[in-house]
Amino acid sequence: MRFPIIYFFSFLALSSCATDAPPASAISYEELDTATVIASPPPVAGRYHPNDRDKIDRGAYMMELLGCSSCHTNGAFDGEPDMGRALAGSNTGIAFSNPLGEKYPGIIYPSNITPDEETGIGSWSDRQIGDAIRAGVGRHGSRRIVTMPWQGYSQLTDDDVAAMVAYLRSIKPINYRVPKEVAPGKTATSPFIYFGVYRSKR
Template identity: 35%
Template sequence: MSAKSFFAGALALALTTSTAMAGTVATPEILARGQYLATIMDCNGCHTPGSMMGKPDFEHALSGGDVGFQIPGLGFFWPPNLTSDAETGLGTWSEDDIVKAVRTGVRPDGRHLAPAMPYHAYSRLTDEDAMALATFLKSLPPVANAVPPVAGPEETPKAPYLTVAMPQ
């Protein structure tokens, strides 16, 4: 399945189940704007299995990356599931929770996102764009996919990862 057909299917599903969310109605225009933003922000680049290996699995788009990042001194991090799955994704997060995490790098539980997440750049999103992105992510069909847990710098990672190498 291509990214285009995946997102077209997600958009069609969202349009048939649109509801008012955090004061924002999931209109076709808002969902299309959110889809556009998720595309140009390259959410799939990290959060879709296979993307880091050059073979993105759009059947499971945005359900969490299978290649993580090692950040010296901090540990190992895998891009989380962004679908509406309540157990492994953003299903229990509100749109406001998503907006806060995208803009500030802080999750609803207070934990900070890994520095690989470019939230500093995304902090400049307008209120309308941030909410459109959040509304789009909440509209995605749930995909149950638990990514590997964060591992500390002295722990052994449980899945493939990229290393940020500091010059000597």
């Protein structure tokens, strides 16, 4: 098997918004203390069959183990997660294109993965949720969710994914819309972090 060469840029930077378009190096940033372990919000009675409780508890455990909340919860990147809105998305985004270029990077905001029908994944099928987790196929469809480490989730078993899906359906739906994706070169109105995989062309 051949392994791709991957360069991890191991720094995190938080940008404040700007109106003009100076080079990326002019973006002001600060280092964040992201070392936060986030507990899975509890399932809500009535949203699951009591016979499924073991499966749901396993799903909650998997979510903690795989660090899903650390992106999908507002404030988690800053070390101050808003637990009242756990898993309802983050208004601090993640750069998905090269933040070191001349232009501003493209930015994507970790989505609301509570079962809210309007702003979360309440209307997604089990298959769609599973494909997002294991294959990085998101609502944009055309490209993989590069900023989510789905590669590390791709070997999850069907049972593990089913447990996570059952858990995600059992938690409280929270109506919260994260900021819209920002195209590369455009300025963001919400802060974002640099956290990605980039490879030089030679």
